[in-house]
Amino acid sequence: xxxxxxxxxELRKSYGTHEAVKGIDFWVAEGSICAFLGQNGAxxxxxxxxxxxxxxxxxxxxxxxxxxxxxxSDSLLIRQKTAFVAEDKRLYDYMTVEEIIHFTRSFxxxxxxxFERELLQRFDLPRKxxxxxxxxxxxxxxxxxxxxxxxxxxxxxxxxxxxxxxVAIEDVLQIVVSLxxxxxxxxxxxxxxxxxxxxxDRVLMINRGEIVLDASMDEVKQEYRxxxxxxxxxxxxxxxxxxxxxxxxxxxxxxSLAVSHNLASITxxxxxxxxxxxxxxxxxxxEIFLEKVKARP
Amino acid sequence: MMMLFYKAWVETRARxxxxxxxxxxxxxxxxxxxxxxxxxxxxxxxxxxxxxxxxMYTAIHEYGWYLWHFLYENYLQQVWSLFAVxxxxxxxxxxxxxxxxxxxxxxxxxxxxxxxxxxxVAVLESVALSLFAVVYVAVGSRVIHQPFPxxxxxxxxxxxxxxxxxxxxxxxxxxxxxxxSYLSLLITLVLLGVPYLLLQLYxxxxxxxxxxxxxxxxxxxxxxxxxxxxxxxxxxxxxxCGASGLAILFFAVAAVxxxxxxx
Numbered sequence: 001x002x003x004x005x006x007x008x009x010e011l012r013k014s015y016g017t018h019e020a021v022k023g024i025d026f027w028v029a030e031g032s033i034c035a036f037l038g039q040n041g042a043x044x045x046x047x048x049x050x051x052x053x054x055x056x057x058x059x060x061x062x063x064x065x066x067x068x069x070x071x072x073s074d075s076l077l078i079r080q081k082t083a084f085v086a087e088d089k090r091l092y093d094y095m096t097v098e099e100i101i102h103f104t105r106s107f108x109x110x111x112x113x114x115f116e117r118e119l120l121q122r123f124d125l126p127r128k129x130x131x132x133x134x135x136x137x138x139x140x141x142x143x144x145x146x147x148x149x150x151x152x153x154x155x156x157x158x159x160x161x162x163x164x165x166x167v168a169i170e171d172v173l174q175i176v177v178s179l180x181x182x183x184x185x186x187x188x189x190x191x192x193x194x195x196x197x198x199x200x201d202r203v204l205m206i207n208r209g210e211i212v213l214d215a216s217m218d219e220v221k222q223e224y225r226x227x228x229x230x231x232x233x234x235x236x237x238x239x240x241x242x243x244x245x246x247x248x249x250x251x252x253x254x255x256s257l258a259v260s261h262n263l264a265s266i267t268x269x270x271x272x273x274x275x276x277x278x279x280x281x282x283x284x285x286x287e288i289f290l291e292k293v294k295a296r297p
Numbered sequence: 298m299m300m301l302f303y304k305a306w307v308e309t310r311a312r313x314x315x316x317x318x319x320x321x322x323x324x325x326x327x328x329x330x331x332x333x334x335x336x337x338x339x340x341x342x343x344x345x346x347x348x349x350x351x352x353m354y355t356a357i358h359e360y361g362w363y364l365w366h367f368l369y370e371n372y373l374q375q376v377w378s379l380f381a382v383x384x385x386x387x388x389x390x391x392x393x394x395x396x397x398x399x400x401x402x403x404x405x406x407x408x409x410x411x412x413x414x415x416x417x418v419a420v421l422e423s424v425a426l427s428l429f430a431v432v433y434v435a436v437g438s439r440v441i442h443q444p445f446p447x448x449x450x451x452x453x454x455x456x457x458x459x460x461x462x463x464x465x466x467x468x469x470x471x472x473x474x475x476x477x478s479y480l481s482l483l484i485t486l487v488l489l490g491v492p493y494l495l496l497q498l499y500x501x502x503x504x505x506x507x508x509x510x511x512x513x514x515x516x517x518x519x520x521x522x523x524x525x526x527x528x529x530x531x532x533x534x535x536x537x538c539g540a541s542g543l544a545i546l547f548f549a550v551a552a553v554x555x556x557x558x559x560x
Contacts, residue, residue, distance in 0.1 A: 015559075054402045055559035072556070076405050084403035090396030094307060106300040107404050143400070 003030040005154055005185045006051065010060035012209075013046045020046040022209035023060055028187050028202070033180045035200035036189040037289060043209040044189040045087055048158050052084055064154065080108075083147040087158040087189075089140045093132035097125050097142060101149075110151030119145040122171065136163040144172060148179065155179065157188040161195060173199050193286045203285065205292055212292040217285075224283040227257040227266065229275040239273060242266055247291045258283060258291040301406065301414035309384050313422045316380035320430050323376050327367045328437035331360075351505070361446040362525050364434060369453040370501075370522040373430055374461075375494070378521075380426060381461055382468035382489060383482070384419035388412060389555065390476045398560045408555050412469075416548070419465050420458075427454040452527045460520040460533075463540040464489065466547035473551040493518060514539075 006028035013021040021043040028034045038044045049055040051062060053075030065081055067074035091100055097120075105111045120127065123141040131139065140163045147155060160176070161169045169192075177199050180186050190196055196203060203220060205213035213220075231253045240248050240255065244262030248255065259266055263280070270278055283291075335357050341347035342354065355362045368374070389411050392398035401411065431447070431454050438445035471485035497518035503510055504519075513519070520536035 049399075049560065052403060054399065056557070072407055076407055079403060079405040082403075084399075086399035086403065088396050088399065091400055092304070092397055093395075103300050103304065104404070107406065146400075 004028070005030050006034075006062075006064050006187060008047070008051070008060070008062040011047065011050060011057055011062050012059040013043075013050055013055060014058045020209055021050070024206065024209070024211045026204050026211055026214055028185060030185050031180065031183050032202050033176065033186040033188070033200050034202040034204060035196040036187065036204050036206065037191065037193065037196055037213075037285075038189070038206040039191065039293060042206045044206055045158055047206070048084075048156055048187075048189060052079065052082070052156065081152055082154045082156055083150040083152040085143050085147040085155075085157045085160055087162070089136075089143040089163070091131050091139065091143060091146075094130065096128055096130050097134075098127040100131060100142070100146065104146045104150075108150045108152070112149050112151045115151075116145065116149040119148060119175075123168075137165060137168060140164055141168065144175075148175060152184070154185045154187065157186065159190060160188055161190070161192060169195070193284075193289055197285045205289060207293050213288065220285060220288065221282065223259075223261050223263065224288050225259045225263055226281045226283045226287065227255075227259055227270065228279045228281070229255045229257075229270045229273075230277045231255065231273060231275050235273065240269075242269055258287070298410070298414060301410065302418055305387070305415045305418035308387055309418060309422060312380065312383050312386075313426070316376075316383075316422070316426050317429055319376045319380065320373065320426060321433055323372050324368065324430055324433045324437060327364070327372070328434065328441055331363065331441055331443065334363075359525075360438075360443045361449055364438075364446070364450065365453060365522070365525045368430070368434065369450075369457060370518075371497075374457055374518060374521055377423070377426055377430070377457060378461060378464050378493065378518075379486070379490070381419070381423040381465050382485060384422045385416065385465045385468040386472055386482050386485075388415045388469070388472065389560070390473055390558070391481075393476060393558075393560055402560055409552055412552055412555055416465065416469060419469075420462060423461065423465060424458050427458050430454065449527060453523065456523045456527065456532065456537075457521045460517065460537055460540045463517060463544040463547070464493075466544035466551075470547040470551045473554050 004027045006026075008024055008026050010023045010025060011021060012019065012023045024043075024047065036044050036047070046055065050057045051064060051069055053069060053072065057070055062069040064078045067077045069075060069078065092103075095103065101116060105113075105116070123145060125138060125142055125145065131142065134142065140161075144157075144160060147157065155176075157176075161172055164172065173195060176186055176188070197217070200217055202216050203213060204211060234252050235250060235255055237248060237250060240257065242262065242265065244259050244266055246258040246260045248257050255270075257266065267278060267280065338353045338357050342349060342357075352366065356366065389398055389401060389408060392401055402408075431450050434450060435445045435447060467489055468485050471488060472481050475481040475484050496512060496516055500513055500516040500519055503513075517540065520533050520540055523533055524531045
């Protein structure tokens, strides 16, 4: 039986008249690596901040480990079991690396000191240096260390690799995968689609405050297809009103379709329309993302 | 909780050290100038055309009154108030501006706990600052060979803190309402400092003239100074209760407001 770690029901957040999150529903299973994809301003950070009690939902509900996100007492329990790495990675500039580790460690009885030492070495972090003297990459690594070493069951990482060089990104992704292999649940936001494809086993896509894709990576790889068909005569959009067609581009006699499901029926439909040629190709996550973003102007 | 105190202390220790220097400076001035001032006032009183004020006789003959008037009723109190308000500056709302609030709020610590730790350190630093002044003046009094009324001075220091907590509370309240970087500190100092100083001056003149006014109810400076000879019966209990009530109100409003904020 799959245990749900994060659950959001009709979760919404408005800032004045602007609705940043428009009643989203999703859940994250225990032990999974769930990627939260979206453009800047799509609602990723607002959702994460609501999950951690940093902002108050305007509507709907949510729970982590069964604790309600909108209750301060529950939120404390959530944060005891959750490691959070914020998007901006801003820490206390006046502390040294060693001091902030000591400070953070005191709040987590499950702190993994051996892992902390390993990460200090792996990330090559200078213990005695003040945080204000660290480069952006170093600060990101330190923020990640402070999250990873908490020994938490759930890690919520907001843009975890932003500001890192490719070697460090690879290192971080490997750590994330190894933590998931130990049974930890990872929920991370990103707009680095290659990273998501590399490590995620589930993908949530958010666009303009709405969930536009919630599927496992296997489902995405198996079901999402690009169909290109060439017809003897020009075709019209009304000929392609079938469930499963996410987007359609017509260029005279050529039709390009992005398909999310119902592939067999759609292919058969195109064949019935007497297409001269039909090419069915896999869609990359990047293409799906672009289709989803374009599809909802 | 200890680490929260530690964090608040690290963030405010520069201000605290600056506060110690300022207090030492004010106290040194009035200790060092005591003999000269007494000589000057004596000369003025002897001169029929000189400046004669009713308090000068007491200031010459009562060293305790001299300390109370110049330190606890005026300049030490003003310096202490300035730094007490500055000690309260900071916390989650300021962290929101400088960007570390998300890290802090990601820790398993409630917003109320952040606030309490922050304000506790501010109050402790304010108490320490007032006690430092007592010790400094005690040592300085020995150096200038004057009898130091230790009991009275400690009582005045405690009264100054007890009534002055409302300033810390008001400062914290203002920082909550006007989140920002140093602008909020500036707004708070202006909002608090201008009426405090004007009212203090006005009410001292009124008292010297033997008059009273309803504005006296808002004279926090007088409540902090108390009367010269402070005893159980002369302690301004009503003013203390009023200040404490206001402080609790300001703390409560700031806490509720802080709970509702989005970061």
